[in-house]
Amino acid sequence: MNYSLILFDADGTLFDYDKAEAYALKNAFSSSNIPFREKFFPAYKIINSALWLDFEKGLISPDKIRVERFKQLFDNFNVETNITAFSDIYLHYFAEAGFLINGAENIVKKIAQQKNTAIVTNGLSVVQRSRFSKAPIMSLFEDVIISEEIGCAKPNTDFFEITFEKLGHKDKNSTIIIGDSLTSDIQGGINFGITTCWFNPKKSPNNSGLAPDFEIQKLEELLGILDL
Incomplete structure (x- = not known):
């Protein structure tokens, strides 16, 4: 895909x-x-x-x-x-703690060279905006969607509807969400009908009953999924 x-x-x-x-x-x-x-x-x-x-x-x-x-x-x-x-x-x-996961900067840079990217997060707006501003990757994203700012949260489908509207994107089939939370990221992606990728670096068991389309332990594995 x-x-x-x-x-x-x-x-x-x-x-x-x-x-x-x-x-x-x-x-x-x-x-x-x-x-x-x-x-x-x-x-x-x-x-x-x-x-x-x-x-x-x-x-x-x-x-x-x-x-x-x-x-x-x-x-x-x-x-x-x-x-x-x-x-x-x-x-x-x-709000000062904009620490990135190891390898995140390089992976996002590679992906953003060929794909449209955005951050979708549940959280407090003023805190998230401050933290994100400390990271060297923010210019690589088209937009940052924060639940508190739009009045709804993952896994609610309204969150993703608003995300698509803000990004001017319509094609669910060409969209994938990557996240570590089964209950918000994966459930939200399934609810909305987009491809899901569970980031599971700790190899936690999946007892949720949810079936993500992909599961990865390292962010580098995304490159293969995206054919990069």
Whole structure:
């Protein structure tokens, strides 16, 4: 298949989300004069992931997530602090964390030379825009579609309808989405009727019941799928 439009998820696909979270969390604790314990990070990841899954289902807003994740974390560990202030500090540091996954820059450069590319992401607009501005690849994308800015999120088909409208693209058969999330990227692509590629660098089991068209462990494998 000759794919002409390549939709990239951001976090966990091109951007190193784990590294960004760890950077922001440790700096937020330090700035708040709260001793950081290593067990905070895995606990936070579980809480945050669950809340973003609720967001995909339309059960919670991004503004609510900003504070709720830290409320749950601090309740679990009996930490007393101003949660709203801590959240603001965390987002300040997270907005600085434009770390790319190894190999992402070179792969995007190669693909963008011959294909139209865009980023499609669920997230907070001001934070994502700031993070992305730190990365050396943003000029390679036609557009960046952020859920908070358009009022709907992956896997909702409205998200992809708006993406196509903004990009002036109509052909679903020539479109592929690459992402690490089965519930947002792959489910969203299936819902909308475009080709899906699951980026699974940790070789996680797929217990979702979803069947992506492709599965890759390294971004370099995309070049073969795209005949580049």
